[in-house]
Amino acid sequence: MKRTPHLLAIQSHVVFGHAGNSAAVFPMQRVGVNVWPLNTVQFSNHTQYGQWAGEVLAPQQIPALVEGIAAIGELGNCDAVLSGYLGSAAQGRAILTGVARIKAINPKALYLCDPVMGHAEKGCIVPQEVSDFLLEEAAAMADFLCPNQLELDSFAGRKPQSLFDCLGMARALLARGPKAVLVKHLDYPGKLPDGFEMLLVTADGSWHLRRPLLAFPRQPVGVGDLTSGLFLARVLLGDSLLAAFEFTAAAVHEVLLETQACASYELELVRAQDRIAHPRVRFEATPIGL
């Protein structure tokens, strides 16, 4: 019997609704991965509501919890680490310590870093020290890096002029260490207005994918976290990077279709669970070169 992969997911938790682990854990479980959620914050709700209650986890708790798992002899079963929103650079460094600890026991373990920097227009911006940490320290240790366009711009220090420019910017990130860069959301001059586009860049090739852009009165939150989580889950389940990319696009689109049909602001993950596991839509990524 094939072993079920185990994944340590270090990101935020919201009590109500879906962002961070609250957007990614259930879908990753639903596709067949054992998830170990380590919540960097516990907030009542995501920050786009403009108000929330809750607390940030003390950075020293991250290595302490990882050591707790080591102490019961289970850390070597960890096949991958996913990190998302960071409250501080100290929290980020604590995650890297945990990743190093896991890789020392299981050298095959993978690390996916979602370099969450927020959106100025969404009112969510991370401190400069977190951006610097993501670029200078986390990127070097990550096997997979999943920026959106704003995060890619921040890494490159400029905005792109074309799709090929985005490709070049993502390729430049590969040189910092990751095996693959998944750009979860492209935006560049000349992009068709009715599409939502993503890019996968690996040492073996690069692929571009377009899916329909759906209309929402308020943009749902947690889509990026869902995207990174499903991509890593499918890689752990044995998909090629390209197959995991295409699956992720389809499953996320299914969630958005269900969310739109319900006129819901929060992602309809429970209602969409069968569509996540078995997407009915399929999007084919096309190779793209410089």
Ligand SMILES: Nc1ncnc2c1ncn2[C@@H]1O[C@H](COP(=O)(O)OP(=O)(O)O)[C@@H](O)[C@H]1O
């Ligand atoms: N097919 C789609 N149609 C409309 N909006 C989408 C679609 N896919 C993603 N979005 C929205 O686009 C925005 C950008 O997503 P992205 O940059 O990938 O992640 P993040 O959720 O980290 O902001 C999000 O607000 C998301 O809700």
Ligand SMILES: Cc1ncc(COP(=O)(O)O)c(C=O)c1O
């Ligand atoms: C607590 C929390 N975690 C994570 C996120 C990131 O969500 P997204 O995937 O939309 O970037 C947000 C966005 O507001 C948030 O409030």
Ligand SMILES: [Mg+2]
């Ligand atoms: Mg995001």
